[in-house]
Structure formats: C-alpha cells, structure tokens
Amino acid sequence: MKQSFHSGYVSIIGRANVGKSTLLNTMLDEKVSIVTRKPQTTRHHCLGIHNLEHAQIVFIDTPGIQKTPRQAINQYMNRQAAFAMQDVDVLLFMVEALKWQEQDEHVLNLLQSSRSSAKFLVINKADKADKAGDKTKLLPFIESLQAKTSFDEIFPISAKNKQGIQALEQAIIKYLPANMPIYPEDVISDRNERFFAAEYLREKLMMRLSDELPYELTITIDDFKEKNDVYHIYACIWVEKASQKNIVIGKQGEILKKAGKDARLDMEKLFAKKVNLKTWVKIKKKWTDSEQALKLFGYDN
Ligand SMILES: Nc1nc2c(ncn2[C@@H]2O[C@H](COP(=O)(O)OP(=O)(O)OP(=O)(O)O)[C@@H](O)[C@H]2O)c(=O)[nH]1
Ligand SMILES: [Mg+2]
Known part of the structure; x- marks a missing residue:
C-alpha cells in the first residue's frame, strides 16, 4: 500500500x-x-x-x-x-x-x-x-x-x-494531517534573498558588538541586483546615535569590514553566487520605539 x-x-x-x-x-x-x-x-x-x-x-x-x-x-x-x-x-x-x-x-x-x-x-x-x-x-x-x-x-x-x-x-x-505538500519542494523559506542578506549582516554585527548596540541596530537592503552572475547588494545599517555609528564602523573601519566579509561569505554559500556587498551606516533616532520607523524598516505587521 x-x-x-x-x-x-x-x-x-x-x-x-x-x-x-x-x-x-x-x-x-x-x-x-x-x-x-x-x-x-x-x-x-x-x-x-x-x-x-x-x-x-x-x-x-x-x-x-x-x-x-x-x-x-x-x-x-x-x-x-x-x-x-x-x-x-x-x-x-x-x-x-x-x-x-x-x-x-x-x-x-x-x-x-x-x-x-x-x-x-x-x-x-x-x-x-x-x-x-x-x-x-x-x-x-x-x-x-x-x-x-x-x-x-x-x-x-x-x-x-x-x-x-x-x-x-x-x-x-x-x-501532521494527511495532506498534500503546502509549498513546492524546492522552496525552503517564505523569506526572500533580501531578507537573508539583511539578517546575515545583522548576525555578524551582533556577534561583534556589545551592550545595547545589537538591539538598536537594524538593516535595510536599499538595492539588490544581479549583474554578470554577481549579486550587488547595498545594505544600510541603521543605529540610534552618532556614537553608535563610530562603534559599528570601528577603528579604521575594522568592525564593519570584518562583519561585512563574514556576512558576504555566508550569503555566497546560501545564494550560490558571488556577492559584492556595500554597506553604509546611518542614524535614525529612537527607531526602536517608533511605530513609524519600524514600518519603514520592514517591521510591518
Ligand atoms: N550547548 C548548547 N548550546 C546551544 C544549543 N542550541 C543552541 N545553543 C546556543 O544557544 C544560543 C542561542 O541560540 P539561538 O538559536 O539563537 O536561540 P533562540 O531561542 O533562537 O534565541 P532568540 O532568537 O534570541 O529568541 C547560541 O549561542 C546557540 O549556539 C544546544 O543544544 N546546546
Ligand atoms: Mg532565534
């Protein structure tokens, strides 16, 4: 049977x-x-x-x-x-x-x-x-x-x-009930590549940063395009204060450079593509407690 x-x-x-x-x-x-x-x-x-x-x-x-x-x-x-x-x-x-x-x-x-x-x-x-x-x-x-x-x-x-x-x-x-598959077999998540790019970068930054910073930082992907078989990803890192911006960048850009590299390597593994990752750090005051800012950054339901 x-x-x-x-x-x-x-x-x-x-x-x-x-x-x-x-x-x-x-x-x-x-x-x-x-x-x-x-x-x-x-x-x-x-x-x-x-x-x-x-x-x-x-x-x-x-x-x-x-x-x-x-x-x-x-x-x-x-x-x-x-x-x-x-x-x-x-x-x-x-x-x-x-x-x-x-x-x-x-x-x-x-x-x-x-x-x-x-x-x-x-x-x-x-x-x-x-x-x-x-x-x-x-x-x-x-x-x-x-x-x-x-x-x-x-x-x-x-x-x-x-x-x-x-x-x-x-x-x-x-x-589980007897049922047909809910998703096609080649799908592993409901999230798209932009989501994973942002999350991987946030993970690597969280690992390198201490105190309140991991919680007052979020990532938006401002552009994501494929050209000559390479993904070109433009990520913006948002923090709450100017002092945090300096910490995220690190001395001679060390922290951002290392976190960016680790994130890029993980992205290349998941996407099975070469990735060119560009990052910026910007300030949005008190975004963690603003419904409006949260919506803007994709925290929207
Ligand atoms: N020793 C040990 N550590 C584990 C195990 N599972 C997870 N961890 C560690 O526990 C920590 C938290 O793991 P996460 O998977 O991020 O936990 P989470 O429940 O998703 O956490 P939140 O997303 O913050 O709610 C990481 O350092 C993991 O490596 C385990 O089976 N044994
Ligand atoms: Mg978790």
Missing part, C-alpha cells in the same frame, strides 16, 4: 536564547535563521520548510517571547510569536535543560490558551546538563514541568549537537 503524505505547520516557541533558531537550522541542515549567543536575536517569524519523502514540515521560528516588552520593537516581536501560536498542527515549547525562568513560566501560561492540536515540550541544551554532571537532575526537571501542564510528547535534545533530532522529527510527522 502506498504510504500517505503528511504536511502541516509546526511553531517553535519559547523565551529568548533557548535555541529555537538553532533547532530550525539543524532540522533543515541550512542556515535559515540567524543565531547568536545574545538573547533577542530573532525579530521576525520565519518559515523553514523541511521536505521529506513522505512529509513536509513547515517550521515557524519565532522571536523569544518577553514578559514585559518595553519598546515598540519588543511589542512587534511578541506579536510575531503570538501569531505563530495560533492554529498550527504542533507547538514546540522549547526550554533550556535545568534552567527554568520567569520568562518560561510566562510563555507556558500563553501556551495554555493556544488552539494548536498538539503540544510538545522540547528540552534543549541537554548536552550542557550532561557536561555539568547533572544527568540525575534532568528527570526531576522534566517531572516538575509535566506537573505544570500536560504535553503530548517530551523530548530532551541538543539542537547544536544534533542529538534527539530524528526522534523529534518522527514524532512531529505522526501528528
């Missing part, structure tokens, strides 16, 4: 920095969503489409949910996550092994009202619990979460070390 095809939507939800984007990239074996050590890396929801022989899993990566979003941008990020909690086939609630925080409790409360058909608890960074000799603490940790709410499935994983991924994937498929 021919095996039927299954497809559906799976959201990855949790507080910042638990490893949601890392899981998406590991599942797809492709860098669809940017990852840094810093919290609040992901700002927009982003689809990652995982094509298998008998199933298509459409993952939705989301920004880490914040309990008290202070600025307009944080409110936007929460809206992006809330949207992804409704009407999906499976909700993956991701937490970090042995690290339960107030923000996790908040996300769990939001989860209770979601209309999704299945809810999985995904305990990430299980490798860390191993290393610290904390193996015996993992089971009581899982039991304490089970006592809070009932989950359809529970998976300890390491998204970074690719542990427990297969089992999670198989379980997800079991919960």
Whole structure:
C-alpha cells in the first residue's frame, strides 16, 4: 500500500536564547535563521520548510517571547510569536535543560490558551546538563514541568549537537494531517534573498558588538541586483546615535569590514553566487520605539 503524505505547520516557541533558531537550522541542515549567543536575536517569524519523502514540515521560528516588552520593537516581536501560536498542527515549547525562568513560566501560561492540536515540550541544551554532571537532575526537571501542564510528547535534545533530532522529527510527522505538500519542494523559506542578506549582516554585527548596540541596530537592503552572475547588494545599517555609528564602523573601519566579509561569505554559500556587498551606516533616532520607523524598516505587521 502506498504510504500517505503528511504536511502541516509546526511553531517553535519559547523565551529568548533557548535555541529555537538553532533547532530550525539543524532540522533543515541550512542556515535559515540567524543565531547568536545574545538573547533577542530573532525579530521576525520565519518559515523553514523541511521536505521529506513522505512529509513536509513547515517550521515557524519565532522571536523569544518577553514578559514585559518595553519598546515598540519588543511589542512587534511578541506579536510575531503570538501569531505563530495560533492554529498550527504542533507547538514546540522549547526550554533550556535545568534552567527554568520567569520568562518560561510566562510563555507556558500563553501556551495554555493556544488552539494548536498538539503540544510538545522540547528540552534543549541537554548536552550542557550532561557536561555539568547533572544527568540525575534532568528527570526531576522534566517531572516538575509535566506537573505544570500536560504535553503530548517530551523530548530532551541538543539542537547544536544534533542529538534527539530524528526522534523529534518522527514524532512531529505522526501528528501532521494527511495532506498534500503546502509549498513546492524546492522552496525552503517564505523569506526572500533580501531578507537573508539583511539578517546575515545583522548576525555578524551582533556577534561583534556589545551592550545595547545589537538591539538598536537594524538593516535595510536599499538595492539588490544581479549583474554578470554577481549579486550587488547595498545594505544600510541603521543605529540610534552618532556614537553608535563610530562603534559599528570601528577603528579604521575594522568592525564593519570584518562583519561585512563574514556576512558576504555566508550569503555566497546560501545564494550560490558571488556577492559584492556595500554597506553604509546611518542614524535614525529612537527607531526602536517608533511605530513609524519600524514600518519603514520592514517591521510591518
Ligand atoms: N550547548 C548548547 N548550546 C546551544 C544549543 N542550541 C543552541 N545553543 C546556543 O544557544 C544560543 C542561542 O541560540 P539561538 O538559536 O539563537 O536561540 P533562540 O531561542 O533562537 O534565541 P532568540 O532568537 O534570541 O529568541 C547560541 O549561542 C546557540 O549556539 C544546544 O543544544 N546546546
Ligand atoms: Mg532565534
């Protein structure tokens, strides 16, 4: 008998920095969503489409949910996550092994009202619990979460070390309805190349910059064209203050040069094209708390 095809939507939800984007990239074996050590890396929801022989899993990566979003941008990020909690086939609630925080409790409360058909608890960074000799603490940790709410499935994983991924994937498929593929098989995301160009550059800058700067910086792609088989990309980096502009550029342009080079190499890998990346830094005062500026910069729903 021919095996039927299954497809559906799976959201990855949790507080910042638990490893949601890392899981998406590991599942797809492709860098669809940017990852840094810093919290609040992901700002927009982003689809990652995982094509298998008998199933298509459409993952939705989301920004880490914040309990008290202070600025307009944080409110936007929460809206992006809330949207992804409704009407999906499976909700993956991701937490970090042995690290339960107030923000996790908040996300769990939001989860209770979601209309999704299945809810999985995904305990990430299980490798860390191993290393610290904390193996015996993992089971009581899982039991304490089970006592809070009932989950359809529970998976300890390491998204970074690719542990427990297969089992999670198989379980997800079991919960997807029998359906045709939702997207064509050669599509891996709903986002276009401009989006990835901006995100890759933001990732490399976030990695090199500290303090408030990673959060007060955004990228727009002002021009993106192909000429002689080369992508010519013009990116503008927006910051809030003149002092930040100097830091982003760095001494003798070092920071911008290095971040730009790293971003370009990642873009070339994803696009399978040579890339010529040009960057500018501009100032837009208090853009993170201005609905109007956010819209202008593509934070628009
Ligand atoms: N040790 C360990 N680190 C991990 C694992 N998964 C992710 N990380 C690290 O955790 C950090 C945050 O990962 P992200 O994937 O950006 O986390 P996120 O939940 O998407 O974060 P936001 O987008 O800010 O909400 C990065 O430094 C990752 O390398 C894991 O399984 N083990
Ligand atoms: Mg993320």
